[in-house]
Amino acid sequence: MGVAGVGFVLLGGLGGALGAAAVALAWYFLPVEYAFVAGQVVLAALVAPGGVPTAAPVGPVPIVGVEAALWALLAASLWDVAGTPRATVVFGVLSAAAGGGAWVAAASGTATWAVAGALVCAFAVAAYGLHRYELVALGLVEGEGS
Amino acid sequence: MRVTLRYWSAVALGGFLAAFAAVLSTPVLLVGAGGVGAWLVAAQYRFVRESTRTVDSLTVEQRCSRGRVVTDEPFTVTLGATLSRPSTLDLAVELRPPVSVAGLSAAGRTCHIDAGGREATTTADCRGTVAGRLDFSPPSVTLTDPLGLFAETVVRGPNESLEIGPRTPHDVHVGTGGERIQTGYGEHPTAQHGTGIESADLRPYVHGDDLSRIDWKATARLDDLHIREYEVNTARQTALLVDHGASMADGPDGERKLDYAREIALAFVRRAHSDDDPLALYAADDGGVTVEIAPGAREQHYLRIRRRLYDLEAGDRGRSRRESDTAGLPSTARRLARRFEGGSTTFERTLRPYLQSTTRYVRRLESRPLFSSVRLHVRDLQRPFVLVVLTDDTDRAEVHEAAKLDRRDGGHVLVFLTPTVLFEEGALSDLESAYRRYREFEAFRRRLAGLDRVSAFEVAPGDRIAPILDVRRSARRSSGSPSSPQGGVLSRE
Numbered sequence: 130m131g132v133a134g135v136g137f138v139l140l141g142g143l144g145g146a147l148g149a150a151a152v153a154l155a156w157y158f159l160p161v162e163y164a165f166v167a168g169q170v171v172l173a174a175l176v177a178p179g180g181v182p183t184a185a186p187v188g189p190v191p192i193v194g195v196e197a198a199l200w201a202l203l204a205a206s207l208w209d210v211a212g213t214p215r216a217t218v219v220f221g222v223l224s225a226a227a228g229g230g231a232w233v234a235a236a237s238g239t240a241t242w243a244v245a246g247a248l249v250c251a252f253a254v255a256a257y258g259l260h261r262y263e264l265v266a267l268g269l270v271e272g273e274g275s
Numbered sequence: 276m277r278v279t280l281r282y283w284s285a286v287a288l289g290g291f292l293a294a295f296a297a298v299l300s301t302p303v304l305l306v307g308a309g310g311v312g313a314w315l316v317a318a319q320y321r322f323v324r325e326s327t328r329t330v331d332s333l334t335v336e337q338r339c340s341r342g343r344v345v346t347d348e349p350f351t352v353t354l355g356a357t358l359s360r361p362s363t364l365d366l367a368v369e370l371r372p373p374v375s376v377a378g379l380s381a382a383g384r385t386c387h388i389d390a391g392g393r394e395a396t397t398t399a400d401c402r403g404t405v406a407g408r409l410d411f412s413p414p415s416v417t418l419t420d421p422l423g424l425f426a427e428t429v430v431r432g433p434n435e436s437l438e439i440g441p442r443t444p445h446d447v448h449v450g451t452g453g454e455r456i457q458t459g460y461g462e463h464p465t466a467q468h469g470t471g472i473e474s475a476d477l478r479p480y481v482h483g484d485d486l487s488r489i490d491w492k493a494t495a496r497l498d499d500l501h502i503r504e505y506e507v508n509t510a511r512q513t514a515l516l517v518d519h520g521a522s523m524a525d526g527p528d529g530e531r532k533l534d535y536a537r538e539i540a541l542a543f544v545r546r547a548h549s550d551d552d553p554l555a556l557y558a559a560d561d562g563g564v565t566v567e568i569a570p571g572a573r574e575q576h577y578l579r580i581r582r583r584l585y586d587l588e589a590g591d592r593g594r595s596r597r598e599s600d601t602a603g604l605p606s607t608a609r610r611l612a613r614r615f616e617g618g619s620t621t622f623e624r625t626l627r628p629y630l631q632s633t634t635r636y637v638r639r640l641e642s643r644p645l646f647s648s649v650r651l652h653v654r655d656l657q658r659p660f661v662l663v664v665l666t667d668d669t670d671r672a673e674v675h676e677a678a679k680l681d682r683r684d685g686g687h688v689l690v691f692l693t694p695t696v697l698f699e700e701g702a703l704s705d706l707e708s709a710y711r712r713y714r715e716f717e718a719f720r721r722r723l724a725g726l727d728r729v730s731a732f733e734v735a736p737g738d739r740i741a742p743i744l745d746v747r748r749s750a751r752r753s754s755g756s757p758s759s760p761q762g763g764v765l766s767r768e
Contacts, residue, residue: 160285162284162285165310165311166288166289166291169292169303169310170307172307173295192303196306199307199310203313206314206422207314207318216320216321216324219317220313220314223313227309227312227313228306231302231309232305235302236302241296241300241301241305242297245293245296245308248308248312249290249293249308249312252289252315256315256319259319259320260276262323263276263326266323266327267326269429
């Protein structure tokens with residue numbers, strides 16, 4: 130959280146500090162995904178065109194630092210409960226594929242709504258596939274000798 | 276797989292980021308949406324993998340404390356779950372009892388293995404409310420993701436079943452000296468012929484017979500006028516006197532002395548109902564008379580008696596039980612008094628006044644409920660009548676006097692006794708001792724049966740009397756003497 134807070138302050142000064150406080154409160158009082166989403170919203174408000182004006186232009190380093198800190202929050206939640214790195218590795222691969230792909234697609238000029246739709250569809254298919262796999266693995270498919 | 280509210284809230288957050296990214300064309304928000312999606316899919320992958328591994332390493336057992344109980348008798352079910360390797364999921368293993376099981380608390384029916392744990396056990400107290408076979412389905416196992424995103428329920432473990440018997444005796448032995456009697460309870464042949472329904476005899480017509488009674492078929496067959504006689508239907512008052520004192524509570528639940536006595540009483544009710552005999556019911560416990568239903572023969576009357584019989588409970592266990600009294604009869608006292616007459620020792624002089632006075636004995640008897648019930652009510656019955664006394668052998672003097680009291684005025688007394696030795700818990704563990712006590716009981720029963728117009732029977736569980744009779748048979752075999760042909764397997768004292 131400290132890295133993210135420093136990044137927010139570097140990116141937005143006082144506004145960034147307020148945003149960092151909001152993210153910290155969400156992290157403390159709400160489940161981790163709320164803090165992550167709050168961080169993304171604050172980050173977008175600070176760096177998006179027409180967002181909160183900053184005193185001096187900043188480079189990509191604070192942005193990458195904030196993103197890395199926020200993603201580390203999610204990864205840590207999986208690591209803690211899993212006790213093994215496998216789920217965290219899966220999360221890292223999926224994150225790289227999804228986040229990186231979205232960034233590259235957006236940077237290459239593909240319409241943002243199209244990239245968003247593709248992401249939603251990809252995750253829905255993955256979740257449903259895992260659901261069906263679980264039913265078969267546990268013998269819960271109807272008519273399968275249960 | 277079930278998903279939780281938290282899962283849907285995370286999906287909504289991801290959808291919110293994706294939607295705003297599309298609307299605002301902001302790639303940063305799109306990256307955030309990708310992060311939420313990746314997190315959800317990774318968590319789901321972790322749950323699927325861990326749940327399959329957990330179920331594979333899980334062993335579930337359930338066991339009932341007893342194989343057979345009677346309705347509403349408590350029993351326990353033990354549920355246990357063991358993991359061969361720790362899991363990161365929380366497990367809740369729950370019994371799945373049939374609907375007829377009652378008294379099972381929500382906490383007692385479930386055992387939990389928290390993440391990292393290996394085993395859990397719970398024991399639940401319950402009871403079956405309906406007689407029959409009770410099948411516990413294999414327990415359900417609910418696996419929960421510690422993140423609170425997913426849950427899944429599977430069924431694992433063996434079936435368990437037990438028999439729930441009705442709260443009635445299942446093998447009622449009624450007999451004398453170990454031999455079952457064959458006559459139906461309450462049958463009373465009249466030895467009188469006349470008009471009726473059941474055909475009894477055919478006799479030649481004699482002058483003065485009613486012409487309408489001529490059996491024309493028999494007349495044609497025998498070539499002479501014949502009259503068919505029928506069994507005469509008679510109404511005989513029957514009074515049931517049921518003892519439900521504390522001593523009648525001996526025996527396992529549902530098979531107590533009172534349960535056996537009740538079965539006999541119900542048989543008399545059925546017989547009286549089918550014969551339209553007037554029936555009365557009196558019941559007494561250690562505190563006094565509890566039920567007084569005067570004789571009647573209406574449909575509702577029999578129904579009322581049946582209900583009252585079913586409602587009878589064996590005495591207040593808080594009250595003191597009657598003490599066993601085997602030597603309190605005046606005849607015994609008189610015999611001892613004659614022996615001590617003229618004796619000069621201090622012992623004889625001290626005892627003599629007690630043995631000569633019967634006042635205390637009479638007072639003691641009059642204070643006893645069974646005896647006073649007979650005195651109060653049964654003397655008002657119309658003659659002839661049948662008095663059916665259902666009690667045990669705990670207070671033999673009281674039973675003896677109650678049986679003697681009303682046979683004098685043309686009544687017939689049937690005494691049904693439940694031998695205490697056949698109902699006490701653990702009494703049959705020492706068969707030799709049990710047999711000795713049974714012989715004492717049998718001697719008392721014979722003394723009762725020896726009274727004029729008194730019949731005495733034993734009422735007991737058939738499966739408990741059999742081992743005692745086996746002792747007698749083996750003793751006879753070892754001594755080389757044959758068993759008595761008329762007195763059952765027990766010889767006369």
